[in-house]
Amino acid sequence: MSTPNPRPDTPVVSVRDLRVYYGTPKGPARAVDRVSLDIRAGETLGVVGESGSGKSTLGRGILGLLPEGTGLAGEVLYQGQNLVGLPKDELRKMRGPELGLIFQEPMTRLNPLLRIQEHFEETLRQHHPKLTKDEIRKRALNALGRTGIPPTRYKQYPHEFSGGMRQRIMIALALVLEPTLLIADEPTTALDVIVEAQIIRLLADLKRTSGTAVMLITHNLGIVAEACDRVAVMYGGKIVEEGNARQVFADPQHPYTRELLASTIALETRELHTIPGVPPSLITPPPGCLFHPRCPDAMKICAALAPPEEHLEGRRRVQCWRHAAPGGIPAGQDAPLEREEISVASEA
Numbered sequence: 001m002s003t004p005n006p007r008p009d010t011p012v013v014s015v016r017d018l019r020v021y022y023g024t025p026k027g028p029a030r031a032v033d034r035v036s037l038d039i040r041a042g043e044t045l046g047v048v049g050e051s052g053s054g055k056s057t058l059g060r061g062i063l064g065l066l067p068e069g070t071g072l073a074g075e076v077l078y079q080g081q082n083l084v085g086l087p088k089d090e091l092r093k094m095r096g097p098e099l100g101l102i103f104q105e106p107m108t109r110l111n112p113l114l115r116i117q118e119h120f121e122e123t124l125r126q127h128h129p130k131l132t133k134d135e136i137r138k139r140a141l142n143a144l145g146r147t148g149i150p151p152t153r154y155k156q157y158p159h160e161f162s163g164g165m166r167q168r169i170m171i172a173l174a175l176v177l178e179p180t181l182l183i184a185d186e187p188t189t190a191l192d193v194i195v196e197a198q199i200i201r202l203l204a205d206l207k208r209t210s211g212t213a214v215m216l217i218t219h220n221l222g223i224v225a226e227a228c229d230r231v232a233v234m235y236g237g238k239i240v241e242e243g244n245a246r247q248v249f250a251d252p253q254h255p256y257t258r259e260l261l262a263s264t265i266a267l268e269t270r271e272l273h274t275i276p277g278v279p280p281s282l283i284t285p286p287p288g289c290l291f292h293p294r295c296p297d298a299m300k301i302c303a304a305l306a307p308p309e310e311h312l313e314g315r316r317r318v319q320c321w322r323h324a325a326p327g328g329i330p331a332g333q334d335a336p337l338e339r340e341e342i343s344v345a346s347e348a
């Protein structure tokens with residue numbers, strides 16, 4: 001059984017200054033660069049950003065599921081304990097009952113030779129060896145029921161289910177252990193929109209009924225608007241804006257968030273709006289703000305110095321020079337970045 005959070009207002013997980021560097025032949029790629037965030041009990045944090053911005057790496061870094069040799073530094077405080085540097089077998093024991101995870105591609109995670117029943121038996125016995133077969137069945141059917149899978153299918157094999165059903169089984173397998181923190185990485189990619197809506201509803205129910213803290217990694221801003229309390233926007237391995245999801249969507253404070261939202265709306269209305277330029281190199285990032293080569297609001301200082309993180313009202317923060325405190329930008333540095341300077345910077 002998961003450990004109850006002793007104080008509901010204290011975060012279930014606090015990530016501080018997390019850095020994840022992948023070794024590449026050209027040097028380290030800073031896939032997650034000094035990320036801090038908190039998730040409280042019963043809260044769902046959506047993590048959004050373009051492909052390659054470091055979303056999955058952040059989720060895997062929190063759970064200690066990175067390839068051998070990956071550089072990991074900073075803190076992941078889970079109920080007061082730092083998971084960074086914890087021995088692998090201790091982390092493995094926590095995965096499941098404390099730290100749940102759901103990935104896409106359910107077929108690669110379910111064993112085709114085992115019935116659904118056996119999957120539940122294996123999962124539950126591993127963490128609760130004293131449970132009887134009857135208790136396991138009861139818990140499993142309850143978790144399956146919550147995901148809309150009838151008890152009549154308990155003895156079937158994975159190949160007898162559709163992709164959406166298999167994903168629900170994966171979610172049920174995560175839920176049955178009642179994790180305190182659940183990280184769901186693109187859980188609905190490759191599913192049709194109806195199944196997607198069911199799964200999102202399920203995740204929303206989960207936090208309401210069991211107080212699980214959820215991190216939902218997705219490309220889909222519509223899902224975040226529907227299912228998340230808070231949203232963190234990632235760009236080039238950093239969280240550039242974070243806050244209440246409604247407030248961020250209604251009134252984005254970072255130019256990147258604004259552009260990301262505009263490109264999503266454009267997709268829905270079939271207009272053409274893409275963010276010009278390409279995401280930054282994580283090996284040789286541009287100087288200053290990582291977004292400055294693509295930013296329509298860039299000022300001179302943006303090409304020279306990384307922006308400070310400013311805390312706005314209501315647990316909201318943004319890393320953008322436009323929000324610097326009065327007097328924070330040296331004279332003349334707030335002039336618009338010339339176009340020529342923009343293109344030079346983006347070639348750098």
Ligand SMILES: Nc1ncnc2c1ncn2[C@@H]1O[C@H](COP(=O)(O)OP(=O)(O)OP(=O)(O)O)[C@@H](O)[C@H]1O
Nearest residue numbers: 022029031050051052053054055056057058067282
């Ligand atoms: N094992 C690895 N070795 C080297 N680089 C990697 C490795 N895994 C990921 N990367 C790089 O790290 C960066 C972040 O990748 P990550 O998968 O975390 O991004 P993402 O935002 O989740 O992208 P997507 O939305 O496409 O899943 C990318 O530039 C990616 O190429």
